[in-house]
Amino acid sequence: MATQTYVLQCLPLLPLKTQNPKKQCHLFKQKQRKLVVSKLRAAVIGGGPAGSSAAEALATGGVETFLFERSPATAKPCGGAIPLCMLGEFSIPSHLIDRRVTDMRIVSPSNVVVDLAKTLKPHEFVAMLRREVLDSFLRQRAESSGATLLKALVTNLVVPTSSREPYVIHYTMDNCQRQLAVDVVIGADGANSRVAKSIKAGNYATAIAFQERITLPEDKMGYYENLAEMYLGNDVSPDFYAWVFPKCDHVAVGTGTTCSKAHIKSLQLGIKARARSKIEGGRVIKVEAHPIPQHPRPIRVCGRVALVGDAAGYVTKCSGEGIYFAAKSGRMCGEAIVKASEGGENMINEYDLKREYLRKWDDKYFTTFKFLDVLQKVFYGNNAAREALVELCGDEYVQRMTFDSYFYKKLASGNRWEDAKMAINTISSLVRCNFLGREMEASAQKILSRV
Numbered sequence: 277m278a279t280q281t282y283v284l285q286c287l288p289l290l291p292l293k294t295q296n297p298k299k300q301c302h303l304f305k306q307k308q309r310k311l312v313v314s315k316l317r318a319a320v321i322g323g324g325p326a327g328s329s330a331a332e333a334l335a336t337g338g339v340e341t342f343l344f345e346r347s348p349a350t351a352k353p354c355g356g357a358i359p360l361c362m363l364g365e366f367s368i369p370s371h372l373i374d375r376r377v378t379d380m381r382i383v384s385p386s387n388v389v390v391d392l393a394k395t396l397k398p399h400e401f402v403a404m405l406r407r408e409v410l411d412s413f414l415r416q417r418a419e420s421s422g423a424t425l426l427k428a429l430v431t432n433l434v435v436p437t438s439s440r441e442p443y444v445i446h447y448t449m450d451n452c453q454r455q456l457a458v459d460v461v462i463g464a465d466g467a468n469s470r471v472a473k474s475i476k477a478g479n480y481a482t483a484i485a486f487q488e489r490i491t492l493p494e495d496k497m498g499y500y501e502n503l504a505e506m507y508l509g510n511d512v513s514p515d516f517y518a519w520v521f522p523k524c525d526h527v528a529v530g531t532g533t534t535c536s537k538a539h540i541k542s543l544q545l546g547i548k549a550r551a552r553s554k555i556e557g558g559r560v561i562k563v564e565a566h567p568i569p570q571h572p573r574p575i576r577v578c579g580r581v582a583l584v585g586d587a588a589g590y591v592t593k594c595s596g597e598g599i600y601f602a603a604k605s606g607r608m609c610g611e612a613i614v615k616a617s618e619g620g621e622n623m624i625n626e627y628d629l630k631r632e633y634l635r636k637w638d639d640k641y642f643t644t645f646k647f648l649d650v651l652q653k654v655f656y657g658n659n660a661a662r663e664a665l666v667e668l669c670g671d672e673y674v675q676r677m678t679f680d681s682y683f684y685k686k687l688a689s690g691n692r693w694e695d696a697k698m699a700i701n702t703i704s705s706l707v708r709c710n711f712l713g714r715e716m717e718a719s720a721q722k723i724l725s726r727v
């Protein structure tokens with residue numbers, strides 16, 4: 277049994293009965309400002325996809341769960357594109373989807389356009405959702421599984437000095453400072469994670485992503501009905517891509533960079549210039565920016581604290597995808613705690629978290645993350661390499677392999693002969709485009725020197 281006695285300086289406004297009727301035999305006993313806890317208690321900080329999925333798994337598995345979210349009404353800056361497998365795996369109802377993107381184009385620095393959707397099967401599409409809609413759905417589901425949702429800002433996490441003491445969460449709710457003592461903490465509080473700082477998890481490099489939401493005249497919105505565009509080039513990003521994504525009643529136009537953050541606004545002007553003819557006459561309704569982690573943190577588990585989602589650094593290079601990995605890591609971490617504590621009956625330790633969560637996560641995804649990291653380094657570094665990437669994207673085998681990996685989140689098993697052809701094509705595209713690139717740069721310099 278997770279039997280610990282916690283003294284709370286200020287009792288939180290929490291129901292003394294758990295909401296899950298199955299857990300009614302494990303009520304807290306309140307006695308002279310002391311709580312005797314008979315079940316493992318977990319705090320999940322952050323109610324994005326990572327936190328809600330963690331809280332749902334914990335509560336379903338019998339752990340007393342508190343989910344903290346500071347601003348449930350607002351939307352996290354995000355493109356909102358999720359892969360097909362997430363809809364089934366996380367039972368996302370289809371009415372939450374704003375757009376089913378079946379047309380995708382990639383545009384090279386010299387404006388060569390390649391249709392990326394040539395091999396899509398009739399049931400395949402990229403789902404576009406508004407984050408406010410997705411996040412509030414996932415939070416509600418965590419609540420109905422038995423988690424207690426606290427609309428509160430966590431201001432501090434006090435780490436105990438011994439393995440027998442609780443973690444104390446300091447938070448502000450209804451303009452009142454409160455505290456809550458728990459056995460286990462999941463940090464799902466995004467790229468600026470306070471939990472990560474409290475456990476000295478170390479830093480990661482971040483990119484900055486900048487995005488404008490733009491309402492377009494009807495005919496222009498019609499053009500983007502089921503179409504998403506990706507733009508490559510030094511003018512829009514020196515190390516990432518820029519995008520025009522369709523949303524419910526507007527388009528999201530944005531870009532990201534790690535190495536040129538100070539110039540993010542001029543890069544944004546770059547993408548708006550490249551897409552000008554298609555977005556002209558539009559009205560900007562929102563401007564937003566947010567950091568995107570570039571690699572996992574040096575420490576993701578410390579004591580009885582685990583980091584998930586952006587807080588842990590789980591965003592893939594190349595695509596900047598993080599929603600699925602946030603939800604998946606949250607769920608895996610929640611399930612790991614349930615398993616190690618045998619449904620909330622036993623105390624857990626750092627070794628349990630490392631064995632049941634971290635090792636399983638790394639076994640499943642380390643290679644995918646590394647592979648995309650290498651691809652980004654090879655193809656996003658200069659305009660010549662970007663031209664080669666766009667040329668390669670025209671190949672149907674490359675498209676099938678890319679979408680199989682993206683949609684279904686497993687490394688697609690290819691055909692040896694086609695793989696060999698793809699490798700040769702990659703090398704020859706790079707060689708050709710590097711050569712052409714250098715020639716183009718040389719002739720541009722000649723022209724400039726004559727002016």
Ligand SMILES: Cc1cc2nc3c(=O)[nH]c(=O)nc-3n(C[C@H](O)[C@H](O)[C@H](O)COP(=O)(O)OP(=O)(O)OC[C@H]3O[C@@H](n4cnc5c(N)ncnc54)[C@H](O)[C@@H]3O)c2cc1C
Nearest residue numbers: 322324325326346354355356357430466585586598599602
């Ligand atoms: C502009 C942009 C576009 C993107 N587009 C896509 C895309 O199209 N597809 C994709 O897959 N990924 C995309 N991403 C990445 C994706 O948004 C993240 O990877 C994903 O949101 C991570 O989810 P999370 O739950 O880990 O963190 P978050 O979504 O950041 O959620 C963290 C939550 O914690 C809360 N919180 C933080 N601190 C506290 C605190 N102290 N107390 C209480 N609550 C707190 C926040 O309010 C927030 O709700 C994009 C990112 C950006 C910036």
